[in-house]
Each structure stands twice: as C-alpha cells, then as structure tokens.
Amino acid sequence: MKPTIRDVAKMAEVSISTVSRVMNAPESVIESKRVRVLEAIEKLQYQPNSFARGLIYKKSFTLGLLIPDIENFYYTGIIRGMQDACIKLGYSLMICNTDRDKNRLLSYIDAFHEKQVDGIVFASDVMFPEYYEKLVRCRIPFVLLSTHSDEYDVPSVEIDDEAAAYDAVKFLIDLGHEDIGMIGFNHENSISGPPRYQGFIRALSEAGLEHNGNKVKNATHRFEHAYHAAHELFTEHPELTAVFCVADEFAMGVISYLKDRNVLVPGQVSVVGFDNLRVANMFIPKLTTIAQPMYDMGYRAAEKLHEWMTTGSVEVLRERMSHKLIVRESSRQR
Amino acid sequence: MKPTIRDVAKMAEVSISTVSRVMNAPESVIESKRVRVLEAIEKLQYQPNSFARGLIYKKSFTLGLLIPDIENFYYTGIIRGMQDACIKLGYSLMICNTDRDKNRLLSYIDAFHEKQVDGIVFASDVMFPEYYEKLVRCRIPFVLLSTHSDEYDVPSVEIDDEAAAYDAVKFLIDLGHEDIGMIGFNHENSISGPPRYQGFIRALSEAGLEHNGNKVKNATHRFEHAYHAAHELFTEHPELTAVFCVADEFAMGVISYLKDRNVLVPGQVSVVGFDNLRVANMFIPKLTTIAQPMYDMGYRAAEKLHEWMTTGSVEVLRERMSHKLIVRESSRQR
DNA sequence: AATCGCTTTGAAAAGGTTTTCTTGAAAAGG
DNA sequence: CCTTTTCAAGAAAACCTTTTCAAAGCGATT
Numbered sequence: 019m020k021p022t023i024r025d026v027a028k029m030a031e032v033s034i035s036t037v038s039r040v041m042n043a044p045e046s047v048i049e050s051k052r053v054r055v056l057e058a059i060e061k062l063q064y065q066p067n068s069f070a071r072g073l074i075y076k077k078s079f080t081l082g083l084l085i086p087d088i089e090n091f092y093y094t095g096i097i098r099g100m101q102d103a104c105i106k107l108g109y110s111l112m113i114c115n116t117d118r119d120k121n122r123l124l125s126y127i128d129a130f131h132e133k134q135v136d137g138i139v140f141a142s143d144v145m146f147p148e149y150y151e152k153l154v155r156c157r158i159p160f161v162l163l164s165t166h167s168d169e170y171d172v173p174s175v176e177i178d179d180e181a182a183a184y185d186a187v188k189f190l191i192d193l194g195h196e197d198i199g200m201i202g203f204n205h206e207n208s209i210s211g212p213p214r215y216q217g218f219i220r221a222l223s224e225a226g227l228e229h230n231g232n233k234v235k236n237a238t239h240r241f242e243h244a245y246h247a248a249h250e251l252f253t254e255h256p257e258l259t260a261v262f263c264v265a266d267e268f269a270m271g272v273i274s275y276l277k278d279r280n281v282l283v284p285g286q287v288s289v290v291g292f293d294n295l296r297v298a299n300m301f302i303p304k305l306t307t308i309a310q311p312m313y314d315m316g317y318r319a320a321e322k323l324h325e326w327m328t329t330g331s332v333e334v335l336r337e338r339m340s341h342k343l344i345v346r347e348s349s350r351q352r
Numbered sequence: 353m354k355p356t357i358r359d360v361a362k363m364a365e366v367s368i369s370t371v372s373r374v375m376n377a378p379e380s381v382i383e384s385k386r387v388r389v390l391e392a393i394e395k396l397q398y399q400p401n402s403f404a405r406g407l408i409y410k411k412s413f414t415l416g417l418l419i420p421d422i423e424n425f426y427y428t429g430i431i432r433g434m435q436d437a438c439i440k441l442g443y444s445l446m447i448c449n450t451d452r453d454k455n456r457l458l459s460y461i462d463a464f465h466e467k468q469v470d471g472i473v474f475a476s477d478v479m480f481p482e483y484y485e486k487l488v489r490c491r492i493p494f495v496l497l498s499t500h501s502d503e504y505d506v507p508s509v510e511i512d513d514e515a516a517a518y519d520a521v522k523f524l525i526d527l528g529h530e531d532i533g534m535i536g537f538n539h540e541n542s543i544s545g546p547p548r549y550q551g552f553i554r555a556l557s558e559a560g561l562e563h564n565g566n567k568v569k570n571a572t573h574r575f576e577h578a579y580h581a582a583h584e585l586f587t588e589h590p591e592l593t594a595v596f597c598v599a600d601e602f603a604m605g606v607i608s609y610l611k612d613r614n615v616l617v618p619g620q621v622s623v624v625g626f627d628n629l630r631v632a633n634m635f636i637p638k639l640t641t642i643a644q645p646m647y648d649m650g651y652r653a654a655e656k657l658h659e660w661m662t663t664g665s666v667e668v669l670r671e672r673m674s675h676k677l678i679v680r681e682s683s684r685q686r
Numbered sequence: 687a688a689t690c691g692c693t694t695t696g697a698a699a700a701g702g703t704t705t706t707c708t709t710g711a712a713a714a715g716g
Numbered sequence: 717c718c719t720t721t722t723c724a725a726g727a728a729a730a731c732c733t734t735t736t737c738a739a740a741g742c743g744a745t746t
Contacts, residue, residue, distance in 0.1 A: 020491065022701090022703085023702065023703065024702080032726090033726045034702090034703080034704095034726090035704085035705085035725065035727080035728095036724085036725060038703070038705085039704095039724095039725085042704075042705095046723090046725095047724070047725080048724065048725090051725085063489050063490070065462070065465050065466050065490075066702080067468070067701085067702050067703065068403075068466050068467050068468060068703095069403045069406035069412075069468065069701085069702075069703090070403075070731085071702085072402075072403035072406075072703095072731095073401070073403040073404055073701095073703075073730090073731045073732065074702095074703060074704050074705085074730080075703095075704085075731095076354075076731085089429070089432065089630060091425070094422050095423070097422055098423065098451075101449055110446065110463055110467060111446075111447075111448075112444065112445075112446050113445075113446075114435075115431065115432065115435055117432075129444055131399060132399060132400075132402050133402055133444060134401075134402055155397060157354070241633075241634050267634070270634050274634065274636060277636055297631060297634075300601075300604050300605075301635070302607070302608060302635070302636050356732060356733085357732065366696090367696045367697080368696090368732090368733080369695070369696060369735085370694090370695065370696080372733065372734060373694095376734075380693085380694075381694075382693090382694065400732085400733070401731085401733070403731085403733090404701090404732035404733040404734085405734080406733095407700090407701045407702065407731095407734095408700080408701060408735085409733095409734085410701085687746100689744100689746080690743105690746095691744085692744100693743105694739105694740085694742105695738100695739085696737105696738090696740100697736105697737090697738085697739100698737085699735085699736080699737095700733100700734085700736100701732105701734095703730100703731090705728100705729085705730085706728090706729080708725100708728100709725090709726080709727095710723105710724090710725090710726095711724085711725105712721100712722085712723080713720100713721080713722075713723090715720075716717100716718090716719085716720100
C-alpha cells in the first residue's frame with residue numbers, strides 16, 4: 019500500500035496535522051519535529067495523495083492542450099514551450115490530439131471536464147459554437163493558440179498572418195518575381211487561410227501584380243496534397259517563377275513536384291514556406307520561410323491561461339507574437 | 353459551484369446512496385425514483401467528482417508516457433498509437449518530454465506518482481537503476497518501449513535492432529557495395545546503438561568485408577551532429593560508396609553533407625536510413641530505410657501495460673515487432 | 687398468524703488531505 | 717509568584733463519492 023500521511027505521522031510520532039504543516043508551512047513547526055517528519059517522509063517515500071488534495075483545493079493542477087495533428091511538426095515546438103511553462107507554473111500537462119475530428123475533440127473536452135483540468139489551450143482549430151458552449155458549460159477557462167474568435171471574447175495568442183504572408187510575398191516581389199503563385203489552406207475550417215491569402219493579395223496589389231490573384235491552389239495540411247496542388251497550379255500556370263506556400267510542408271511538396279519535373283529550385287522557381295519548422299533547415303534546398311516563434315507561443319499561451327485562471331482577466335485579449343522572414347536556399351533573384 | 357451528488361439527491365428527493373446507485377447499478381433502484389434522479393442529473397448538468405472517485409477506487413484511469421525528445425519525429429507515431437489504445441481502454445494519456453534530462457525524468461516520475469497514474473510507458477531511454485528503483489518504490493507498473501533491460505525483468509516492446517541493421521547493410525552489400533560506412537549512436541546511454549552496430553558487423557563478416565568494421569562515426573540524435581559525423585567519416589574514408597545510418601535524421605544529415613560537397617546521392621554514394629519517419633518520404637531523394645511500426649508499437653505498449661496492470665503478468669515479456677526494408681531513392685546498384 | 691426471504695432504501699463509514707478550533711505549555715510581564 | 721500572551725501541536729470537521737450494513741416493507745410459505 020502507498021504510505022499515507024498517517025504512516026508518516028506514526029513513524030515521526032506526531033499528529034497528521036503536524037505532518038501536513040511540515041509540507042505546507044514548515045516555519046510553523048519546531049525544528050526537532052520537522053526533521054523527524056522530513057526523515058519519515060524520505061524513508062517512506064511519501065507522496066501526498068493528489069485525489070485527497072484535489073478534493074480540498076478543487077484544483078487538479080493540470081492543464082489541457084488540444085491539438086489537431088500531432089504528426090504535424092508545427093505542434094512539437096508548441097508542446098515544448100507549453101510544457102516548460104507548465105513546469106514553471108507548477109502544473110502538469112495533458113495533451114490530446116484530435117486528428118481534426120469533431121467528435122473526438124468533444125469527447126476530449128468531456129475527459130478534461132471529468133479529470134477537472136484547470137484550464138485548456140485550444141490550438142489551431144476553428145472555435146465552433148458547439149465547442150465554445152460546451153467549454154463554457156463545463157466552466158473550464160481556455161485560451162486560443164494560433165487561432166482566435168470573432169464571435170466570442172476569448173484570449174488568444176497568434177501571429178499576424180496577414181502581415182506575415184505580405185512579407186513573404188513582398189520578399190519575392192523585391193527579388194524581381196512577377197509571376198507568383200500560392201498554395202494556401204482551404205478556407206472552410208481554417209483560421210489562418212483567409213488572412214494569409216489577403217496578405218498575398220495586398221502585396222500583389224501594391225506592386226501592380228494583381229494578375230496573379232487567382233493563381234492559387236489550396237491543400238489540406240499534408241505534403242501529398244501540396245504535391246498534387248502544385249501539379250494543378252503549374253499545369254494551369256506554367257509561367258510561374260515563384261510560389262508562396264502557407265506551410266513548410268507545402269513548400270516541400272511543391273519542391274518535390276518541381277524536382278520530379280526537372281525544374282530547378284531556386285534556379286528556375288523560388289519557393290517560400292511558412293512556420294520555420296525544424297525540417298526547413300534540413301531540407302534540400304533549405305527553405306526560405308516565415309518563422310513563427312512556436313516555442314514562445316506555447317509558453318505564452320500557458321502563461322496567459324494561467325493569468326486568466328487566477329485573476330479572471332487578461333491584460334491583452336488578443337496577443338500578437340512577431341514573425342520573421344528567414345532567407346535560405348529555396349529563393350533567388352529573378 | 354459545481355453541483356454535487358447532494359444537490360442531485362435533494363432535487364430528486366432521495367438519499368445520496370440512491371443517486372450513486374442510479375449511476376453505478378441502475379437496475380437496483382425502482383423506476384419512479386430512477387427517472388427523478390436522471391432528470392435531476394440532467395437539469396443540474398451533474399458530473400461526478402473524479403477526485404472523490406479516485407480516493408475510493410485508488411485509480412486515476414490515466415497512463416503516463418515518457419519520451420526523450422518530442423521534437424524527434426519518431427515519437428509522434430508512437431504517441432498516436434498509444435493515444436488510440438488509451439481511448440479503446442478507457443484511459444487518459446499524460447505525455448512527458450524529458451529532453452534527455454535525467455533530473456527532469458526523475459521529477460516527471462514524481463509527478464506521475466503524485467497524480468497517481470496507473471501505469472507508465474517508458475520510451476527509448478536506458479533503464480538506469482535509479483529510474484528502475486524509483487519506479488518500483490513508487491509501485492507504478494511500467495513497460496519499456498524501443499528499449500529493454502538486461503538487468504531487470506520488465507515487459508518491453510521493440511524491434512530486433514541487430515537484425516534490422518543487418519538487413520539494411522546486407523541490402524547495400526547485395527547492391528554491390530564494398531566500401532560501406534556507418535553513422536551510429538554513441539554507445540553510452542544508448543540501447544539500440546550496440547545491436548545496430550553488431551548487425552552492421554555481422555553483415556560485413558558474412559560477406560568478407562570486415563575491413564569496413566571501423567568506418568563508423570557516432571552522432572547524438574540530431575541532424576547537425578550527423579552532418580558533422582559525415583564530414584569526419586568521408587574525410588577519413590573518401591573511398592566509401594555507401595553509408596548505413598541508424599536514424600533517418602542522420603541519413604538526411606549525411607545526404608546534406610554530400611550535397612554540399614557535390615557528391616551525388618544515390619549517384620555516387622548510397623545512403624540507408626532507419627525508422628521510416630514521415631519525412632523519409634518527403635526528403636529529396638526519398639530515403640531508403642528500415643521501417644519501424646511506430647504506431648503499432650505505441651498501441652501495443654499501451655495494451656501490454658494494461659495487461660500488466662490488470663493481470664499482474666504478461667504473456668510475452670519481451671515482445672518483438674517486425675521491421676521492414678523500404679527501398680526508395682537514396683540507394684542504388686554500385 | 688407468525689416466520690422467512692426478498693427488494694428497496696437510508697444511514698454511516700471509509701478514503702487522505704487541509705484547515706479551523708482548541709488545548710496545553712512555555713514565555714513574558716507585573 | 718501569578719496572570720496574560722504567544723506558540724506549537726493535536727482533534728475534528730470538511731471535501732465528495734462508493735459501499736457496507738441495517739432496517740423497513742411486503743409477499744409468500746408454513
């Protein structure tokens with residue numbers, strides 16, 4: 019049997035109240051007894067029962083993280099950041115991977131509710147009313163990460179997708195490219211899809227290159243889709259000399275497609291990615307891309323959630339992290 | 353305030369015992385009262401308090417997973433498999449990323465102990481006596497994944513590293529290569545390092561190519577290290593026409609190095625990786641590699657843990673999953 | 687009519703901790 | 717030397733549920 023506070027008390031020959039005090043307010047118990055208790059704790063390898071504690075504090079000291087796809091490299095950085103923040107804050111972390119499945123997500127919220135997690139970080143998905151209402155009914159505080167909500171006032175942490183996309187496209191334009199395509203996210207069920215498309219359009223308009231506005235194909239998160247989209251894009255628009263991709267995985271898909279067609283990157287076509295995943299620096303050619311501070315975003319989301327949980331309010335509702343263009347080998351002067 | 357069983361009892365005008373029975377043994381309470389209780393539960397959105405329940409059942413219905421490096425693509429497949437198994441078994445999953453830090457791992461075990469997880473899957477790391485003893489002292493059942501222990505009798509799930517390495521090297525030999533190098537794992541703190549090296553040696557010996565036995569450099573998990581190791585390997589042994597890498601990330605590092613030296617892969621040098629990560633199929637060239645069934649391994653590890661937890665024993669102590677050579681573009685006939 | 691057995695229900699204990707309340711002893715003050 | 721104050725530490729209540737035990741009600745059997 020796991021030792022309880024009673025066993026410690028017996029071994030140290032004090033009452034259980036004293037043992038409890040040693041753990042929660044050590045100064046209030048006299049040194050001689052304190053060391054006896056500490057020794058007993060050490061000897062028994064005593065660890066307080068978190069169920070009993072939770073019953074009293076009504077807190078689990080656990081945060082939940084909901085991500086759409088753990089096989090997407092984007093989230094590993096987020097997880098690391100959030101986990102480090104959790105350690106700092108004294109919380110545990112429970113990660114759930116929804117596989118972009120609505121029912122699965124809903125049932126994870128139930129699980130979180132039952133396990134009494136103290137708060138949830140909800141990453142990347144659209145905040146549908148069903149989710150929102152369920153979360154509110156369960157009285158679980160939550161913040162949004164890499165997504166936001168126009169309908170509800172929910173704290174969020176994200177980058178400025180429109181500006182980031184603008185910067186990427188502007189960079190290609192400054193390189194002299196005049197025929198620029200794009201591989202985007204499908205707009206339905208996507209938060210970052212529309213603003214990134216708008217950034218693309220704004221950069222084109224400013225440079226008088228509106229004729230590229232419809233040279234866009236969408237894909238759904240995976241390499242294979244991007245490969246396929248690249249095929250469609252270049253079949254319709256063989257004149258393209260540059261492609262802006264809203265994800266590094268898409269950029270890899272595009273480059274693979276071009277490679278299979280014996281088109282040189284960046285020799286004949288420049289490709290810019292998005293996210294700056296760890297692979298962006300391992301791919302051949304290394305990807306020019308928009309860097310998102312994934313680690314910091316995960317960290318910050320946890321801090322913000324904590325702020326929200328403890329104070330009931332939040333300094334900035336919608337927090338913007340800064341992005342940065344990283345120039346590597348997949349882009350070149352026209 | 354969250355409603356309790358008392359509130360439900362009051363509203364339904366029965367005792368709390370009756371409410372509890374409605375939830376745990378519905379047939380034992382007469383229909384009229386049962387519907388009253390059910391209505392009250394519905395109206396109050398009552399959800400039993402898992403702390404109180406845990407206190408009684410002494411179970412958290414949560415499993416823990418300890419992985420060394422969440423940024424290593426290898427583990428995402430494992431996580432998915434284990435998570436699916438957990439859903440099937442009715443458990444939640446708590447993932448902790450140790451960053452290969454001993455103290456961090458130890459403190460995660462404490463956290464698991466405190467949170468009373470019912471069992472742990474311990475992935476990839478060496479089972480040091482400290483860990484083992486701590487786990488045993490905490491009385492937490494655990495199984496090993498992609499690792500095993502010679503000293504202790506602990507259930508484990510892994511592939512046959514020696515045979516897998518042998519297969520990879522044999523494949524290169526059959527392709528006509530006679531000068532074969534290897535990028536391995538440092539042997540200290542590595543479980544799969546030595547057997548994979550032995551597989552390499554056995555394949556060489558069988559073919560009378562022992563002279564390659566020392567053309568080995570080791571690296572520590574990351575791309576950059578492998579790049580550097582490749583530099584050392586080819587500086588010392590420029591005659592090499594093939595390299596066996598014990599990780600896909602190493603293969604990418606080697607190929608990147610060769611690319612920077614204008615050596616063609618697979619034109620001049622063949623490279624074989626290990627793991628068959630999702631990127632292996634996205635890299636240029638696509639990697640020839642040894643596939644491990646990561647998803648199945650994660651799934652199986654959870655099942656095995658459950659078997660161990662519930663029955664106190666396990667059918668096969670050390671379970672071997674099968675690997676498979678996948679031939680893609682990074683290798684070629686000599 | 688009395689006893690037995692069955693079903694249904696409520697009261698109460700148990701599970702491990704924190705915290706409030708109380709008590710006893712020692713220190714301080716006159 | 718006696719009273720007051722302070723401090724340390726124990727007893728007990730509270731947190732919420734499940735489960736055991738006992739009792740009550742009721743039909744059936746003798």
